[in-house]
Structure formats: C-alpha cells, structure tokens
Amino acid sequence: MSVDLSKSLRTRSTGLVLAVVCVAQFMVVLDISIVNVALPDMRRDLSMSQNGLAWVLNAYTLSFAGFLLLGGRAADLWGRRRLFLIGVALFSLTSLLGGLAQSGGQLIVARGLQGLGGAVLSPATLTILTTTFTDPRARARALGAWSAVAGAGGATGVLAGGVLTDLLSWRWILFINVPIGLLVLAVARFAITESRGEGERPTLDWLGALTVTGGLVALTYGVVSTDSHSWGSPLVLTSLAVGAVLIAGFLRVESRHRHPLVPLRIFRSRALTGANLIMILIGAVMFSLFFFLSQYLQDVHGYSPLRTGFAFLPMPLAIIVGTQLSSRIVDRVGSRPLLAIGPLISATGLLLLSRLHATSSYALHIGLPGAMITFGIGMSFVPVTLSATTGVDRRDAGLASGLINTTRQIGGSLGLAALLTIAASRTHALMGSGAGVAQTAGYTRAFAVSSVLLVLAAAVALFVLPARPSQPEPVTDDERLGTASLDKPALAAEAG
Secondary structure, rough: HHHHHHHHHHHHHHHHHHHHHHHHHHHHHHHOOOOOOOHHHHHHHOOOOHHHHHHHHHHHHHHHHHHHHHHHHHHHHHOHHHHHHHHHHHHHHHHHHHHOOOOOHHHHHHHHHHHHHHHHHHHHHHHHHHHHHHHHHHHHHHHOOOOOOOOHHHHHHHHHHHHHHHHOOHHHHHHOHHHHHHHHHHHHHOOOOOOOOOOOOOOOOOHHHHHHHHHHHHHHEEEEHHHOOOOOOHEEEHHHHHHHHHHHHHHHHHOOOOOOOOOOHHOOOHHHHHHHHEEEEHHHHHHHHHHHHHHHHHHHHHOOOHHHHOOOOOOHHHHHHHHHHHHHHHHHHHHHHHHHHHHHHHHHHHHOOOOOOOOOHHHHHHHHHHHHHHHHHHHHHHHHHHHHHHHHHHHHHHHHHHHHHHHHHHHHHHHHHHHHHHHHHHHHOOOHHHHHHHHHHHHHHHHHHHHHHHHHHHHHHOOOOOOOOOOOOOOOOHOOOOOOOOOOOOHHHHHH
16 A cells, blocks of 8 residues: 555655646747737837747847757756746746847847746756656656657647637737646645756856857847848948858867767767758748738738637647657657658648638638648657667766757758748749738748748658667766756657
C-alpha cells in the first residue's frame, strides 16, 4: 500500500512539473504569433508602418533566437529552476511594458526584451523536463506533450489574439501573460527542484550571443528596408554589410572560445545539419503564413479580429493531430520519410492558398488549405527534433535540441523579411488594379514562394539526411537519475 501511495505521489509530482513546463513553453511560443491578428489595430493606434509591424514580430524572434543558446548555458551554470523563475518573471514584466507602450518604438523595444525573457525561459523548460522524466518511455511521452504544446502555441496565438483584441484591446494580448506568469511562478517555486550541470562549468559566451543577434538584426533590417529603398541603396547595402561582418565575427568567436555557444564541429553531423536547414525553411513558412493570412482576412475580406481568430481555429487542431500522429509512427517509419511527406503536404496547401482572390470562400479556399499546411508542419516537428539530436555526441545533445529551436526563430525572422519584400513588390506593381486586388496578389505571391521553400525542405530530407542516423552513446545510469549535466543526457529517449 505504501509503495503504491509513493508511486502515486511521484506521478502527481512529475505531472505537475510537466504541466508547469508546458504552460510556460506555450506562453513563450504563443507570443510569437499572438500579435498577428492585432497588427492592424496596432498600426492604427500607434501610427506604425508595414515595416514597423514586421519588427513587432522580428524584435521578439531575433532576440529570442540570439540568446536562446546562451540561456541554456546559463541554466546549466546557475541552476535550471532559478533561470526558469527568472525567465518567467522577465517575460511577464516585459509583457506588461509592451501592453503599456505609447509608441511603435516602445512596443518594439518591449518585444525585444520579451524575446530575451523567452530565451532564458524556454531552454530551462526542456532541461527541467528531461531531468524530471528519467525513464525513456516517460521522457518520450513528455516530449510528445511538450512538442504538441510548442507546435500548437503558434497557431493558437492567432485565435487568442483575435478574441482578446476584439473583446478587449490589442494591449491585452500582452497583458494576459502577467496573470499566467504569476500563476506559473507560484506553482513552480514548490513543484520544481533545483538542478545544475555537473563536471566542468562553462563560461558564458556573451560575445557570441551579441554578435549573432546583432548580425541577424542587421541582415533582417537590410532585407525589410528594400520595401522602401532599392537593393543598391546605401542603407540596404550598409545594413547587409554590417550583418555579414557580425556573422563572420560570430563564427570567429565560436572557433576560438573555450565554451562556444555553437561548437562548429557539431555541423559535421549530416543529420543535424540537414534537420536545421529543414527547420529554417519551416520557420520561414510558418511565421509568414500567420502574418499574411491574418492581414488578408482583415484587410481584404473585412473580418473583425475575433472572426479572424476563429477562422484560424482548424490550424492549431491540425498541428496537434500532425504532431501526435508523427510521434506515434516515427519509430516505425523513421524521420526521413516523415520529413519528406510533411512538408509536401504543407506545400500543397500553400499552392492552394496561392490561388486566392479577393472574393474567395473561407471553407474551401482558406480553411482547408490552412489545415493542410499546419498538419504537414505538425508532422515535421518531432522527426526534425529527432534528426537533430539522434547520433550527436552525448555531450552535445542539449546543444543540438537548443539549436533546432534557434534555427526555427532565425528562419521565421529572415523568411518573413524576405517574403514581406516579395509581397510588397508585387502589391506595389498592381496598385492600379485596386487595393484589394493588389494586396491579394502580394499575399498569394508570398504563398507561392513559401510552397517552393517547403518543396526544398522535402528535398533536403531526401538528399541530405542520412537514411539511418548513427546512434548516440548509451545513457549511463547516473544520467538516467538526472545527476549529470543536461548537455550530457542525450535525447535518445525522444527516439525511444
């Protein structure tokens, strides 16, 4: 009887940890897309340009991506529970500041700081999960829940953003994080136990984080600026040159730092390199899909934010179905087939969206293709993570899982910048045909290019990923008990 009671208490305790971790990760991912439906209201309220609206998204994702790996290192060094709590507090505070913003510049700065909070919080959620669930099967189930929440958060954000914007104000898409964050802080303080990395304590590569973030910001700014400046203008050329120099500086720092954010040797793995290329392309398409489709529904069809939010309802459901399906069959069919099939399903949906016109019906021309796109993307989340982490050295498992999240954000920011330029160019060329027709033509051109990107992702899966990635070193008994550094327990359990 006492044994059964002890087991029941442990199950409840780990279940509470999983719930807290998933809510925190959901909050972080949600804020990447929750602003999409509110963008027209932000533009009117704060007198922002189209490029400024793009930076409401990019400030968050670039800050998040640039500091994500540093956040993982800091969690190992200073304690995962401590960094989790700091991340939740910073995320909640900057959400409050963003909701109180009185200008576009204030909002963009707050979103950048919010991304920093997410970069501290997000890696701690995964490391806490993998040290709490030490049994391979339990860890695999926990990963499935975490992946589904992370995947659904992006699509659900559009629905939540529509409800909050229409019923309250766009400011509430940021204010809502404050009570959720306070609840997570209250529960996490007693539900999560502290853990740190064992062995040699890494020094933090601040210079690497600053150079890569600055480089990505400069590159994105240069691409976005082509909406109002030619590619050969001094502003664009200078921005791209500064970005290239900073990225080159980042690579130099990584090759010389004792504990680099990204040891360049890790890219010797074909599976890891291919998986990150695929994730860059998926990120580019997913971020852009919500940005363009939400504006198409409101600006062209005249949908309210609330109606737009409900129009996206099939998408989070499709992501959850795709994620859960792939997590159940990936052991039998392998990652490579799923990473070819999933993007091709999504590419088909994007081709259907590229046929939109100003009077297209919702069910046939928007809802169905949207569900196809997000189902295919959902199918890709688990196998792309497995491809990135299976076969890497045990000490690099934590790095590999963090890197795949980083490349998704990088792909989202750079992809949105490039596709926004393509859409704007098409819209400007057709302005004589009427605003609705011109805007629709710009959005459909972006969808068509997005479909090509996902065909390219499928090609990477077929021709770059190895048929059977080499297996990582077995996890030791000490690591199963969670006493080793999180960079060491390979996420082999994810594959099991």
